[in-house]
Amino acid sequence: MPQNSGRVKAVNLGGWLVTEGWIKPSLFDGIPNKDFLDGTGLQFKSVTTGKYLAAELGGGSIIVANRTSASGWETFKLWRINETTFNFRVFNKDFVGLDVNGNGTQVVAVSKTPGSSETFEIIRKPDDLRRVRIKAPNGFFLQARSEVLVTADYARSTEWGNNDPSVFVITLSGKLEGEFQVTNGYGPKKAPQVMWEHWNTFIVEDDFHFISTNGLNAVRIPVGWWIASDPTPPHPYVGGSLQALDKAFLWAQKYGLKVIIDLHAAPGSQNGFEHSASRDGSQEWGQTDENIQQTVHVIDFLTSRYAKSPNLYAVELINEPFSPGASLQNVTKFYKAGYAAVRKHSSTAYVVLSNRLGPMEPRELFPLAKDFKRSVIDVHYYNLFVSTFDNMTVQQNIDFIYTNRSQQLNYVTTSNGPLTFVGTRSTPRFVSDT
Structure with a gap:
């Protein structure tokens, strides 16, 4: 398509090959102990002290039981081993464990990686x-001996009363429902069955026919980084999404639809959200050259596989990297390498560069994009997550888009700049200023 020759009207096939729990909540219904998934935040209140457990200094020190209210230091994020066994990650990303340098019973949060000393079983009344x-891993139960001493040395059975120092009342503080949670939640035996059923029924050939006959001419398909290792992706992911993507290209060709491949979930998570398959809300993408090269490999794999398809229209290198965790320097480094990976296999596919979410300048990618042929800037505008819009009527929301959003879009759409990709959950499109 020439640089300024009209628009592409596409639908985003979210929730299909990259799980987003809000799109299909029922996908999680069969998980045992499903409120204790990876990334769930737990706050523990001792029934004897009446205070919350906390990682002193946010981590790197002891666990205490002296907080009257719970916030970041008092929240322990789960890494699920199975339905009853977990690691606890604290505010500064250390893991809770036993003090192996002391008497082996004091509870601390000092380890950067979890092992046997950082593995605990949660028993619910x-x-x-x-x-x-x-x-605890030593076979004893944690107890709040005092407000400043939490140990793993309680051996007695319990009647769950308020005089038992080994009993805690939990509050759930935040959860994630993404690809990591659903596959790790079901486990290696059940997850393949659940995911294959989902991939084969959530989006089907009839959907592509419907799309093509209702005024749209493209599909944007989010994928996860593990697709490049199909059919045996790393734990806990499930093989089979590549086969589903292959079918999507066949359906697109049959019904005359263009395909935009979108790397929605990058290794390490580029934004800490569930739709980028973050395990616990941490954002760890782009922090090393090795991680960036791993992501480039995924782009290389996808482009080489589909470059000869007449329906490959664009490759979005990554979706919604979040500022400031994803620095402009690291995003730029990746975009240069990702663009080269696409061009190694295709001279015609558009290369989509997602603007960062969070604090950033909307035109910050312009200097980079001007050197890229057939490049597109992806901008996302959300009314969904701002409470201001909840009390607006449908017409008021539409009017806001035509006024405020149009001004924002005009700012990033210039006569001599890259095309603009307006990415929403339902109606992304390419536009130019002509």
Whole structure:
């Protein structure tokens, strides 16, 4: 398509090959102990001290039981081993464990990687699931001996009363429902069955026919980085999404639709959101050259596989890197390498560069894009997550888009600049200023 020759009207096939729980909540229904998935934040209140457990200094020190209210330092994010066994990650990303340098019973948060000393079992009271005991790897239960001393040396059984220092009342503080949570939640035996059923039924050939006969001419398909390792991706991901993407290209060709491949989930998570398959809300993409090269490999794999398809229209190198965690320097480094990977296999596919979310200058990618042929800037404008719009009528929301959003779009759409990709959950499109 020539640089200024009209528009592409596309639908985003979100929630298909990259899980987003809000799109299909029922996908999680069969997971045992499903409120304890990876990334769920737990806050533990001792029934004897009446205070919350906390990682002193946010981590790197001892665990105490002296907080009257719970916030970041008092929130422990789960890494799920199975339905009852977990690692606890604290604010500064250390893991809770036993002090192996002391008497082996004091509870601390000093390890950067979890091992056997950082693995705990959560036992819930059958008739009151908010009451729990935490069994340490030494076989004893955690107890709040005092407000400043939490140890793993309680051996007695319990009646779950308020005089038992090994009993805690939990509050759930935030959760994630993405690809990591659903596959790790079901486990290696059940997850393949669940995911294959989902991929084969959530989007089908009839959907492509419907799209093509209702005024749209393209599909944007989000994929995860593990697709490049199909059919045996790393744990806990499930093989088979590549086969589904292959079918999508066949359907697109049959019904005359263009395909925009979107790397929605990059290794390490580029934004910490569930739709980028973050395990616990951490954003760790782009922090090393090795990680960036791993991401480039995914782009190379996808482009080489589909470059000869007449329906490959564009490759979006990454979706919504979040500022400031994803620095402009690292994003630029990746975009240069990702663009080269696409061009190694295709001279015609558009290369889509997603603007960063968070604090940034909307034109910050212009200097980079001017050196890229057939490049597109992806900008996302959300009314969905701002409460201001909740009290607006449908017409008021539409009017806001025509006024405020049009001004924002005009700012990034220039006569001598790259095309603009307006990415929403339902109606992304390419536009030019002509």
